[in-house]
Amino acid sequence: AMMAVEATRNVKSTLRHVVSPDSFSKIPGTPVAYWISDAALKSFDAQSLVDVAPSKQGMATSNNDRFLRFWHEIPQESFKTDCISHDESRSASEKWYPYNKGGGFRRWFGNNEHVVNWQHDGREVRIFVDEINKIRPGGRLKNQEYYFLESLTYSAISSGLFASRYNGSGFLFDTKGSCLFANKGNLKSVLGYLNSKAAQTYLDILCPTLDYSNLGVNALPYKEVDQSKPAEEMVSMARTDWDAYETSWDFTTLPLLATEHRTETLAKRYAQLRAHWRVMTAKMQRLEEDNNRVFIDAYGLQDELTPEVPLEEITLTCNPAYSYKGRSEDEQEALLLADTMREFVSYGVGCMFGRYSLDKPGLILANQGDGVEDYLAKNPNPTFVPDADNVIPMLDGDWFADDIAARFRKFLRVTFGDEHFQVNLVFIEEALGKDIRRYFTRDFFSDHVQRYKKRPIYWLFSSPKGTFNAVIYMHRYRPDTVSVVLNDYLREFRSKLEAHRRAQEALSISGDASPAQKTKALKEIEVTAKQIEELDAWEHDVLFPLATQKIEIDLDDGVKANYPKFGAALKPIKGLNDASD
Numbered sequence: 001a002m003m004a005v006e007a008t009r010n011v012k013s014t015l016r017h018v019v020s021p022d023s024f025s026k027i028p029g030t031p032v033a034y035w036i037s038d039a040a041l042k043s044f045d046a047q048s049l050v051d052v053a054p055s056k057q058g059m060a061t062s063n064n065d066r067f068l069r070f071w072h073e074i075p076q077e078s079f080k081t082d083c084i085s086h087d088e089s090r091s092a093s094e095k096w097y098p099y100n101k102g103g104g105f106r107r108w109f110g111n112n113e114h115v116v117n118w119q120h121d122g123r124e125v126r127i128f129v130d131e132i133n134k135i136r137p138g139g140r141l142k143n144q145e146y147y148f149l150e151s152l153t154y155s156a157i158s159s160g161l162f163a164s165r166y167n168g169s170g171f172l173f174d175t176k177g178s179c180l181f182a183n184k185g186n187l188k189s190v191l192g193y194l195n196s197k198a199a200q201t202y203l204d205i206l207c208p209t210l211d212y213s214n215l216g217v218n219a220l221p222y223k224e225v226d227q228s229k230p231a232e233e234m235v236s237m238a239r240t241d242w243d244a245y246e247t248s249w250d251f252t253t254l255p256l257l258a259t260e261h262r263t264e265t266l267a268k269r270y271a272q273l274r275a276h277w278r279v280m281t282a283k284m285q286r287l288e289e290d291n292n293r294v295f296i297d298a299y300g301l302q303d304e305l306t307p308e309v310p311l312e313e314i315t316l317t318c319n320p321a322y323s324y325k326g327r328s329e330d331e332q333e334a335l336l337l338a339d340t341m342r343e344f345v346s347y348g349v350g351c352m353f354g355r356y357s358l359d360k361p362g363l364i365l366a367n368q369g370d371g372v373e374d375y376l377a378k379n380p381n382p383t384f385v386p387d388a389d390n391v392i393p394m395l396d397g398d399w400f401a402d403d404i405a406a407r408f409r410k411f412l413r414v415t416f417g418d419e420h421f422q423v424n425l426v427f428i429e430e431a432l433g434k435d436i437r438r439y440f441t442r443d444f445f446s447d448h449v450q451r452y453k454k455r456p457i458y459w460l461f462s463s464p465k466g467t468f469n470a471v472i473y474m475h476r477y478r479p480d481t482v483s484v485v486l487n488d489y490l491r492e493f494r495s496k497l498e499a500h501r502r503a504q505e506a507l508s509i510s511g512d513a514s515p516a517q518k519t520k521a522l523k524e525i526e527v528t529a530k531q532i533e534e535l536d537a538w539e540h541d542v543l544f545p546l547a548t549q550k551i552e553i554d555l556d557d558g559v560k561a562n563y564p565k566f567g568a569a570l571k572p573i574k575g576l577n578d579a580s581d
Contacts, residue, residue: 036205037301039301039303039304040201040205040304043221043223043300046221046223048218048219048222049180049190049217050219051183052183052185052190053180053181053182053183053185054181054183055180055214056142056143056179056181057178058100058143058173058177058179059142059172059173059174060138060141061125061128061129061140062132063128067116067117067124067125068114068115068116068117069096069115070455070558071115072457073457073558074095074096075475076363077367078095078556079094080092080094080096080097081097081098081170083097083148083169083170084169085148086121086148089122095117096115096116096117097115097170097171098112098114098115098170099114099172099173099174100112100114100171100173101114101174102155105155105161105163106165106238106315107165108191108234109165109235110165110238110241113453116172117556118172126141129141146173146181147172148171148172149169149181150182151173151179151180152167152179152187152191152194153165153178154180155176155212156175156212157210157211161200162194162195162200165191165238166235167179178214180194180217186226186228188228188231188235189225191231192225192227193222193225193227193295196295196296197292197296197301198292198296198298198301198305199295201304201305202220202221203220206219206220221299225294225295227294230287230294233287234288234291237280237283237284238316240280241280241317246343246346251362253361254343254344255273256340257347257415264417265416266423266424266427267423267427269416270427273340277319281316281319284314284319288309288314289307292308292309320332320335323336337431341428342447344428345432345439348407348411349444352387353387353392355457355473357375357378357379357382358384358414358415359379359382365476366475367555368475369475369477372387372388384414389484389488390472390473390477391485391488391489392407393468395469395493396441404440405436405440409421409436412424412428441469449573454574454576454578455559455560458471459471459473459477460570461485461566461569463534463535463538464534464537464538465531468489468538470489474553475555479550479551479552482551482566482569483547486544486547487547490539490543491539494532494535494539497528497531497532500528501528504528505525508522542567542568542569543569546566546567546569553565560580564577
């Protein structure tokens, strides 16, 4: 308060700003931006961004649970990524189309996760919206003439910096994922500007709240500066980074297994990949700073802005300063290593189910009811053979020779060889902080649920106390899958537990056993009896009734609708039934 009083009295105070009210009239919306410099104010004499690449708000389906999915939930044969017009959509058979919905802070490329039911040019959505409009009139399917066109997108709601991303043609877009479309000029140059410090300076004035509105973005002053080539390079790098993870629909293979990173041990291969990521991040940082320098100079903002970009603002997933912002450098490195090993394990599970193949890029089995026969038709001589019945037990001990831990060990041998198998396994387990079996039984499913945004593609059949667990792949689910879980795994496991209990009973009364062995055997008998009791009740009350029902699922309905059909047979997912935003 005293400083404010001083500023009003002392005309030389650095806290004192003297600006003519008429100056604000140059700025669209006439905000009282008393701090704006003459150079920044002068920029508003130029054309506005709306004249070059207007920002348009997209559709509101009015029922996202019905019309939106994550791309990984749906059958891939129903996913059309290359539509270029309404006419093409009207005649196409595919149901699902890429959908921009904003997302977190990421520049240049990415956040492509959602799809919308736009079959036959949105027939079902249009009928639904027409009915809604009879009750509550409103423009819910806005700017349809821009659907499927090449665009830039951004997140309208943000708690920090503005971030724009490039999209090719084929997308529809949401009210929260507004898009810009070129009237003239080059979209990539516009993208370079939007991701510059110069644009952020003006957005701080035009959009002072957390909402980067269409009005504010459209009002940005715009000067023609050709930054298309550097922007294209940054888009390419961000695309490579985004597609390196299985949550991208253009994912092909794990970078850890790419030919250029092949070495004799997993530790050496990770070190090589990590070095590549450092180079990639440093290059992106240099390009962003060069981009800032160009636009700072073009708008005459050299006296108030510098081009430097902090490492945590380089929005590549492989950059730990961004992915684990706020952690120490050592913590960031440990988290990056651990996550990379989790991704390796997840990819291994994908290969176990035939979603992926070590021999072919991209998705292999990803349609309704796919089976191993479909896999072998595409890949007759696989390096790593997928599971035949789509059920993989995941238990605390070696109860099944082909359980998930055993299959992963085999996967590790196939990918990195026998010679360094033990060293490689130790490397993975140290990164994860536990042995591989314990990771699977304790952490794998929760990690998977988090990776797939509470819409998992691998489902966990789990008894109430977790004595029995088995994983299935939802795209390979068939009406007899629950019967396979019951007859070939649960009952088999129960028989093995019964045999184990009998062996412990014999040991507890054996004359050759020591007192300590007998005491341990008695405890084991008690534990095993409770486990058998748990499994018997679960079979009687839950699994057997489900098996007799031969439940059908429809992948188009999504995880949120299909997962609850199995009730207490599946591991609960916290937040599964939360309303979609």
